Amino acid sequence: GAVVSQHPSWVICKSGTSVKIECRSLDFQATTMFWYRQFPKQSLMLMATSNEGSKATYEQGVEKDKFLINHASLTLSTLTVTSAHPEDSSFYICSAHETSQETQYFGPGTRLLVL
Amino acid sequence: AQSVTQLGSHVSVSEGALVLLRCNYSSSVPPYLFWYVQYPNQGLQLLLKYTSAATLVKGINGFEAEFKKSETSFHLTKPSAHMSDAAEYFCAVSDFGNEKLTFGTGTRLTIIP
Numbered sequence: 001g002a003v004v005s006q007h008p009s010w011v012i013c014k015s016g017t018s019v020k021i022e023c024r025s026l027d028f029q030a031t032t033m034f035w036y037r038q039f040p041k042q043s044l045m046l047m048a049t050s051n052e053g054s055k056a057t058y059e060q061g062v063e064k065d066k067f068l069i070n071h072a073s074l075t076l077s078t079l080t081v082t083s084a085h086p087e088d089s090s091f092y093i094c095s096a097h098e099t100s101q102e103t104q105y106f107g108p109g110t111r112l113l114v115l
Numbered sequence: 116a117q118s119v120t121q122l123g124s125h126v127s128v129s130e131g132a133l134v135l136l137r138c139n140y141s142s143s144v145p146p147y148l149f150w151y152v153q154y155p156n157q158g159l160q161l162l163l164k165y166t167s168a169a170t171l172v173k174g175i176n177g178f179e180a181e182f183k184k185s186e187t188s189f190h191l192t193k194p195s196a197h198m199s200d201a202a203e204y205f206c207a208v209s210d211f212g213n214e215k216l217t218f219g220t221g222t223r224l225t226i227i228p
Contacts, residue, residue: 046215
């Protein structure tokens with residue numbers, strides 16, 4: 001149990017385009033999901049907290065107009081990187097909070113390359 | 116404010132030897148503590164967690180960790196390393212009632228044949 005999926009697993013796009021990444025909790029409902037960014041050989045950097053039915057909470061320094069988050073259901077959160085640029089290339093990981101276990105479960109990650 | 120310190124960004128052990136990965140935390144309230152493992156180009160997999168029950172926690176793949184309040188530590192151990200244990204390991208802390216995690220900087224474990 002407690003499986004989280006992400007789609008796509010990798011994406012290549014041209015500079016200036018938008019990319020949407022989906023995060024799904026497959027066997028539990030999650031009112032709270034999180035989006036992280038990870039640079040090579042570094043720890044995870046929390047970008048934002050996604051709350052079902054309400055606006056996301058962004059960490060300091062993260063542009064909310066650049067990284068749009070939607071949490072429309074208890075099993076799905078999406079991250080849209082708008083007008084992507086090469087510096088947005090990174091590994092993006094989502095997690096979903098399983099309330100009864102008080103634990104975050106992570107997706108497999110999405111590698112984004114912006115050309 | 117919470118924080119996590121992982122001593123040793125790189126740890127190398129021989130196959131069959133003891134694995135010890137160190138984690139110290141600071142928290143103003145009783146913490147929840149987690150160890151996650153990350154294999155290359157993958158997300159994080161939960162190894163084990165401490166949520167105020169037994170102080171010695173057993174996880175998957177033969178790993179265990181002991182919560183020591185007096186030392187504010189939650190070190191990860193495995194009696195006998197296997198080649199498949201080579202990965203990045205992250206210690207994380209959250210406060211009771213707070214879903215947000217604070218991560219350590221990670222420890223890369225290398226297994227020497």
